[in-house]
Amino acid sequence: MKLTVTESFEQSSRRTADLFESCIRKKPDALLGLATGSSVVPLYRIFSEDCAAGKADFSKCCTINVDEYIGLPNDHPQSFAYFMQTHLFGKTNFSAQNIYLVDGAADPAKEADRFNRYLRAKRIDILLLGIGGNGHIGFNEPGDRFIAPAHTVELSEQTVAANARMFKSADEVPRMAFTIGVRDVVRANKVVLIASGASKADAVGRLFADDCIDPMLPASVIKLCDDAEVIIDEELAEAAGLRS
Ligand code: GLP
DSSP: OEEEEESSHHHHHHHHHHHHHHHHHHOTTOEEEEOOSGGGHHHHHHHHHHHHTTSOOOTTOEEEESEEETTOOTTSTTSHHHHHHHHTGGGSOOOGGGEEOOOTTSOHHHHHHHHHHHHHHOOOSEEEEOOOTTSOBTTBOOSSSOOOSOEEEEOOHHHHHHHGGGSSSGGGSOSEEEEOOHHHHHHSSEEEEEEOSGGGHHHHHHHTTOSOOOTTSGGGGGGGSSSEEEEEEHHHHHHTTOOO
């Protein structure tokens, strides 16, 4: 697991964009694993700018998102599908037929099954992850064990509280979600985790504190990946105790 420390969140986003765009240049039909959240907003803006400038071509890429709320239809403003449309798909040249989105309004068991069939049939070429303040990736929450395949999950109180900022109140945050499993993370050819902000300091600090894979820190599974890179800015590195 490689640590890259940049001068700013903007530079972390640029570095992440470069890794994705380099992957796409080598393999135009690459499968991109994509995330949502404030950590990826500047990155998706860079993708949009690079696409408009003719520096990046997403037309042949396939995408799959790592998670989605259960119970929110894809046109709900707080669904991750809506986020992707607003921040990325609607502003770039991804082809609709190449985009795989979980349907938050579908029957959860059947939808988790469909999600798994897709992930088993393919391998993610480059996987983008954020990290929750409690160390979650996708919606793999801390617990006493890992769950290998994509699955449905009950969100922790900490995650509900953290994501309440996107909703009118915490009561509106769905309590259940779909997520890729740790198997899908470990199988990815390359994993890029981007983080910024003081709320991530504890999780990022724990990630680099030892060589352990700990289900109480789900992000620690990326230590099993042959090619994983964590990209943070100096401010977070300092807050996480990774800079003296
Ligand atoms: C959310 C999502 C994750 C995301 C993480 C960080 O709950 N399930 O996919 O990476 O938490 O979000 P943010 O970037 O907004 O801090």
